[in-house]
Amino acid sequence: MTAGEGPPDDPLLVEMAGAVAEAGPDFVATIRADQDELVRTAPESVLIIQGGPGTGKTDTALRRVAWLLGPADLGLTAPEVLVVGPSPAFAQRTRGLLDGWGCAGVAHCSIDALLPKASTGRPEAPHVTRLKGEARMAGLLGRALEKHREQRAKVPALIAVRGKVVTLDPAAIQRVIVMAKASEATAGDRRRLLRAALVSGTQDPKLILEAADMLADRLWPEFDAATFLAELFGSRALLTAAAGGEFTDREINALYRVDGEEPPFSEADLPLLDEAEHLSGQEPPAYAHVVVDEAQDLSPMQLRAVSRRSANGSLTVVGDMAQSTGPWARDDWHDVLAHLPSAMPHVHRELRFGYRVPRQIFELAAELLPTAAPSVQPPTTVREGPADPVIAPVDPEGRATVAVAAAADHAADGRSVAIICPARCRDEVETLLRAEELPWRAAPGDERGPAITLLGPHEAKGLEFDAAIVVEPGFIVDDDPRGHRLLYTALTRATGHLHLVGAPEDLPFFEPPAAAPPVAVAAPVAVVAAQVAVVAAQDAVVTQPGAVARPPGTVVAQPGAVAGPLGAVAGPPVAVVAPAVEEPPSPEPPAPVVPLDPAVQAQVDMVAHALAETLLANLTPELWPVALDRLIDMISPD
Numbered sequence: 001m002t003a004g005e006g007p008p009d010d011p012l013l014v015e016m017a018g019a020v021a022e023a024g025p026d027f028v029a030t031i032r033a034d035q036d037e038l039v040r041t042a043p044e045s046v047l048i049i050q051g052g053p054g055t056g057k058t059d060t061a062l063r064r065v066a067w068l069l070g071p072a073d074l075g076l077t078a079p080e081v082l083v084v085g086p087s088p089a090f091a092q093r094t095r096g097l098l099d100g101w102g103c104a105g106v107a108h109c110s111i112d113a114l115l116p117k118a119s120t121g122r123p124e125a126p127h128v129t130r131l132k133g134e135a136r137m138a139g140l141l142g143r144a145l146e147k148h149r150e151q152r153a154k155v156p157a158l159i160a161v162r163g164k165v166v167t168l169d170p171a172a173i174q175r176v177i178v179m180a181k182a183s184e185a186t187a188g189d190r191r192r193l194l195r196a197a198l199v200s201g202t203q204d205p206k207l208i209l210e211a212a213d214m215l216a217d218r219l220w221p222e223f224d225a226a227t228f229l230a231e232l233f234g235s236r237a238l239l240t241a242a243a244g245g246e247f248t249d250r251e252i253n254a255l256y257r258v259d260g261e262e263p264p265f266s267e268a269d270l271p272l273l274d275e276a277e278h279l280s281g282q283e284p285p286a287y288a289h290v291v292v293d294e295a296q297d298l299s300p301m302q303l304r305a306v307s308r309r310s311a312n313g314s315l316t317v318v319g320d321m322a323q324s325t326g327p328w329a330r331d332d333w334h335d336v337l338a339h340l341p342s343a344m345p346h347v348h349r350e351l352r353f354g355y356r357v358p359r360q361i362f363e364l365a366a367e368l369l370p371t372a373a374p375s376v377q378p379p380t381t382v383r384e385g386p387a388d389p390v391i392a393p394v395d396p397e398g399r400a401t402v403a404v405a406a407a408a409d410h411a412a413d414g415r416s417v418a419i420i421c422p423a424r425c426r427d428e429v430e431t432l433l434r435a436e437e438l439p440w441r442a443a444p445g446d447e448r449g450p451a452i453t454l455l456g457p458h459e460a461k462g463l464e465f466d467a468a469i470v471v472e473p474g475f476i477v478d479d480d481p482r483g484h485r486l487l488y489t490a491l492t493r494a495t496g497h498l499h500l501v502g503a504p505e506d507l508p509f510f511e512p513p514a515a516a517p518p519v520a521v522a523a524p525v526a527v528v529a530a531q532v533a534v535v536a537a538q539d540a541v542v543t544q545p546g547a548v549a550r551p552p553g554t555v556v557a558q559p560g561a562v563a564g565p566l567g568a569v570a571g572p573p574v575a576v577v578a579p580a581v582e583e584p585p586s587p588e589p590p591a592p593v594v595p596l597d598p599a600v601q602a603q604v605d606m607v608a609h610a611l612a613e614t615l616l617a618n619l620t621p622e623l624w625p626v627a628l629d630r631l632i633d634m635i636s637p638d
């Protein structure tokens with residue numbers, strides 16, 4: 001494939017296209033048109049792509065890069081393009097995709113890898129991380145650097161060399177400083193000028209030359225951002241002097257730390273090091289086009305660092321406000337764009353069709369949206385998945401066993417699997433993965449391969465897997481101020497299979513039968529695997545909307561039974577692993593659903609999508625029923 005051709009069609013969509021080809025308009029072309037329009041956005045613009053999980057934002061941004069490098073014929077070369085993402089795993093994914101489309105040579109990196117290298121890992125309170133991300137930190141660093149320079153530029157009258165005191169002529173030295181500045185002398189030239197000025201007429205030239213070199217080091221030190229920042233944060237006096245009335249005493253105290261402690265920096269210090277280097281005149285390489293993905297989470301200081309890598313303001317900014325989490329969780333794109341200044345016009349577009357997440361999984365995840373992001377419109381899903389979500393209520397002692405068994409099962413079937421696990425139960429899952437000698441890794445490489453990846457909820461951003469096992473969704477919600485958004489992101493990583501494993505009270509739609517406790521303590525993996533396998537065997541069943549898969553060993557709980565993090569409202573059908581208990585009699589069996597002929601179903605879907613497209617594009621949600629009523633009126637025979 002040549003650069004710019006873009007990715008091949010998703011096999012599912014091709015299949016759908018085949019099904020409807022005879023029936024009428026090109027369905028795939030219709031639903032891809034939105035993306036294609038964005039791909040060909042003029043390079044002299046800032047393109048902002050908003051969209052729900054799996055709507056193809058990353059895909060579209062990368063296809064834009066392929067287009068810029070190929071058909072657009074702009075004379076742009078791959079090394080002039082930068083793609084920034086949230087994690088190394090994400091960078092690996094984007095590199096894999098673009099390389100695969102014939103666009104090797106583009107720079108791909110995580111936001112941290114973009115910034116100066118430093119020894120990080122220093123623990124930090126959330127309010128300090130947040131403060132360090134604020135744009136006013138740039139002002140503080142600017143003032144600190146000015147003071148730092150003033151201090152260095154003070155010419156001493158004496159200098160000690162090997163125990164001997166050398167008297168200096170400040171006026172002569174001042175003349176050298178002025179001359180060096182005016183002639184933009186290099187470091188070597190400045191040193192030679194100073195030596196020449198001091199050595200004339202001296203009795204001990206060797207001593208004076210040494211004194212001149214020491215003085216040169218002091219007057220024009222090589223700027224080291226790490227030393228500068230460590231000195232600044234290690235001194236209340238320097239911080240107060242640099243605060244410029246823009247920081248309270250409390251904030252200065254928050255920034256202050258005892259110097260010399262290891263590791264010296266936190267991740268939030270990296271953009272500050274970048275800013276300091278920039279202020280000192282050390283500029284990073286700049287790119288003709290920059291893509292920044294998952295931009296909704298970046299701090300103002302991180303965004304400034306991205307911005308300074310853009311040579312001309314040509315940007316593709318990608319993200320989803322409903323997935324905005326962390327210290328900089330936002331609700332509005334303006335908060336992001338304010339820190340990515342560009343003279344180029346802004347083109348703001350939303351993608352509305354969800355490709356990754358199958359209907360059954362997305363309907364479950366969408367239950368979170370009213371809490372997670374009330375103003376965000378859920379995308380319209382275009383795929384039917386291979387299975388309903390599996391809900392496994394477990395005691396704490398059993399959760400690792402159930403999660404690992406489910407993962408092992410999917411991996412054995414050749415699927416890529418993510419176990420998305422909150423920090424507080426990671427150790428137990430890791431221990432079991434090791435004990436079972438399963439093929440797993442902590443950071444995903446090529447996440448499309450058949451292996452198990454263990455991830456924290458934040459690390460899962462932007463990635464996708466055939467199957468996702470989400471452990472203790474309640475903890476994910478509780479452990480983060482934007483926990484509902486984080487859980488929404490975790491639930492939307494799977495292209496096919498989703499398992500929720502956790503405390504019964506945190507799982508949706510499940511009412512534990514009175515006589516049936518959740519999974520008892522630490523069953524061997526093999527035993528639980530057998531239980532999970534029962535559900536997995538049913539995974540091959542594609543449910544029709546409204547139909548409920550009820551394999552032996554599963555129960556279908558009634559909607560609204562339990563108020564878990566996903567709420568206690570009516571939702572989609574879910575398969576629930578009922579561990580080692582008899583199925584309780586269902587009070588009311590679900591109404592039988594007559595499946596439609598597949599060709600008719602495809603045609604119905606096509607019409608529904610076309611209508612969805614028109615409604616979404618033209619009317620606000622409260623007017624949709626009005627429009628549909630009107631439509632029925634219009635086409636009714638009488």
Ligand SMILES: Nc1ncnc2c1ncn2[C@@H]1O[C@H](COP(=O)(O)OP(=O)(O)OP(=O)(O)O)[C@@H](O)[C@H]1O
Nearest residue numbers: 009010032052053054055056057058059355356462
């Ligand atoms: N037009 C399309 N045709 C077929 N598949 C598509 C299309 N657009 C996107 N996809 C597929 O959908 C999946 C999700 O796409 P992508 O990762 O770009 O979504 P995203 O919007 O960036 O998701 P997230 O917000 O979760 O990061 C990918 O597997 C991608 O290849």
